[in-house]
Amino acid sequence: MSDAGSGGMRTYDVLVIGSANADLTVRVDRRPGAGETVHGTDLVESAGGKGANQAAAAARLGARTALLARVGDDAYGELLLAAQREAGTEVRHVLVEGGARTGTALIVVGPDGDNSIVVSPGANDRLTPDDVTSARETVAASAVLSLQLEVPPATVRAAVAVARETGTRVVLNPSPTPDRLDPELLAAADPLVVNEHEARQLSGLTDGTPAEWARALRDRGARSVVVTLGGDGALALDHADAKPVTVPGTPVKAVDTTGAGDAFTGALAVRLAAGTPLAAAARFAVRVGAASVTKAGAQPSYPTLAELPPAPGLSA
Template structure:
């Protein structure tokens, strides 16, 4: 039913998390060492799996039990089918995933070194065609969600439209501006609750070359962000909001592949925020999910269920 313009189920919103973002096929090769400029190295057999920041965050949230929907665009090719199958396996609602005829699905080419770190090149494909109009057409889904999670692998104007619509509908915005733009407008920062950035993104968007995570988070809040989360890889994360700044320690694990770990973190964070948890508590949970995700190969295939957390 609809109450005050919000779609609800038994008095609650129909979705915990709506992810508006990218969907890519991940093509992954493992190497003994990553090549330098002009160099060729031999790698493992190519592995094809479902990925993309938006699809990853949706899969992570769904596997954790959140009622999750994805608004994304894929091509009518084999990679598009791969992505849809991955979301079905995770338990994501797919009615808002659009299939663009004649388009190629977004593709990420990933090289993973022996330490688990990776280098990634993304070809946007159908992601570049996810338009503001597509978001406007999905207004009911935005209104039906407790949290809308966004990234920066779709057109910026589409992100802006989704943020504006979420604010109109009273839906909380989790904004992960990755890959980071040169700057974020004030209205995007003002809507971010939280802004989720890694160390490089925090330094760039805050405009501060010095200091550390607490200083970068403080600078981003001074620029208008309602709350900020800085992810620190194996060292955990930092959360900053009106309640203060909290450093959350990392969980010691043996890293196999870090691909998609940040997306696992963000999907978990959105899940707990949708459940009403305080930011610092949600970050503590998300750190555990991110740590679990690096212990297996791939992005979505590595995402844990609640029973698999360290």
Template sequence: MTDDATGARTYDVLVIGSANADLTVRVDRRPGPGETVLGTDLVENAGGKGANQAAAAARLGARTALLAKVGDDAFGEMVLDGQREAGTELRHVLVERGARTGTAMIVVGPDGDNAIVVSPGANSRLLPGDVTDARAAVAASAVVSLQLEIPPETVRAAVAVAGETGTRVVLNPSPVPEVLDPALLEAADPLVVNEHEARGLSGLDAGTAADWARALRARGARSVVVTLGAQGALALDDAAGDPVAVPGVAVTAVDTTGAGDAFTGALATRLAAGADLADAARFAVRVGAVSVTRAGAQPSYPTAEELD
């Protein structure tokens, strides 16, 4: 499905994934086993890897839609308000009566690093049939962005529909499984992973990020991006070539929550606009760098004007 006879797509980016309420507390140090520490006042924000990536893309000006499921509770409304503020199309967000919206409990240390526990809630009720029902939206999108905070069978259904409709798949396999479904790996263009995920999925016990990227490409991924935190990223598009190193941007980190989602949303945005993988990764590194200088996930994401 396209929006006119010229073949133009209705959406630049369709994100199919999770939507959560983020409950964040900052601490002077993270507690050890059996230990209690005092933190700051609780801060509630819209989050979830899917909703975060949609918000990041929409704030950068991409025509963005979100397919997700929330509960009919106050957290669900908070999630929807966050997407409205970002500019995301919400007609494909489903509200499940009697369900609790997914929730993430986040503890942020003084260095900006975080520890997160997620209760899936309504995310676990986003089913393959919901994706099939949204086939027209997938077909109308240049890129579909996927993560693994929703049921694996739903992700597989999204990959299948994207393959049938010719929609490019950006896959961020997080939370990372021990073994990634080969059908998902082979659809990923690119597979977006951090160093830990890249090593685990590559099957290599040692090596460098470049080695892991090549191994993942050899295992079937159409292209690979490895994020390196403050050091930037590696982008591998050509199976016979070397990964392109994208340098990081020097910033003072305040909160790294949602930085990977900012990166992935920005990457999908630039790929939808026709950029090559290395250029898209350069843009995404800048967006991710801005996001860690501000507290929270979605509230930290820059607009295109702020990035300039």
């Protein structure tokens, strides 16, 4: 077990508080324009949601992982719980709400593997600050808390407050991206995990480089920053005295990029929980993210340690 920041022992390596959605995916030869109808493949139903994805990714890599989320007592809720159990996630903290509809994501995947997604939050919108404060002992028992923004903002703020009290490290993936990130959330992020679009938007810089966006975000209050660069890898910027470190991408043939960012974030949290330095943790996460795009779907594509591609080189 990992040592707790408060001097005790941690039960979990990674606790994820966030969303759980059923992914309804269809593949198309090309995306439709406005007012246009195109034919697609048969609809595929699978487990998703940024929170549930990150938990599944961490658990499949062998980390002691728990998920705090809210689902409905419907067929999609059962689908999500079964997928987490299969991945190895502790699901006793997942709240099942009678009469509620489980969150749903409608995903269109193009021939290049890129996707467009519309999310109907359902039960995710009912995950409350009280749910989080009631789970204080679980947060305290976790080395790393992974957060996203697919549940109500007040719930995320409550999670940050509990993590601060318990000495639990916070990994924050601010997606969907707000126009302005709450300074309290930014100050808790260690690291803030953003893609290029999110980094540019939240940094306030209309142009520039990933390194410049990362510095701007750290200057605005983030403890550390990781910018994901898709197939080009990632950039890691640690605490104030550190320089940006570029992690090259791992060449793979992309089949479906759905959930790749969540695979990256879950893997990053796993290595940070083990005490791995940020740049080395990002290097590992790049490999996990690359492996995830070689198969269809989000959680069904997440690799075990044995399924990872070789590690790329590391350069400053």
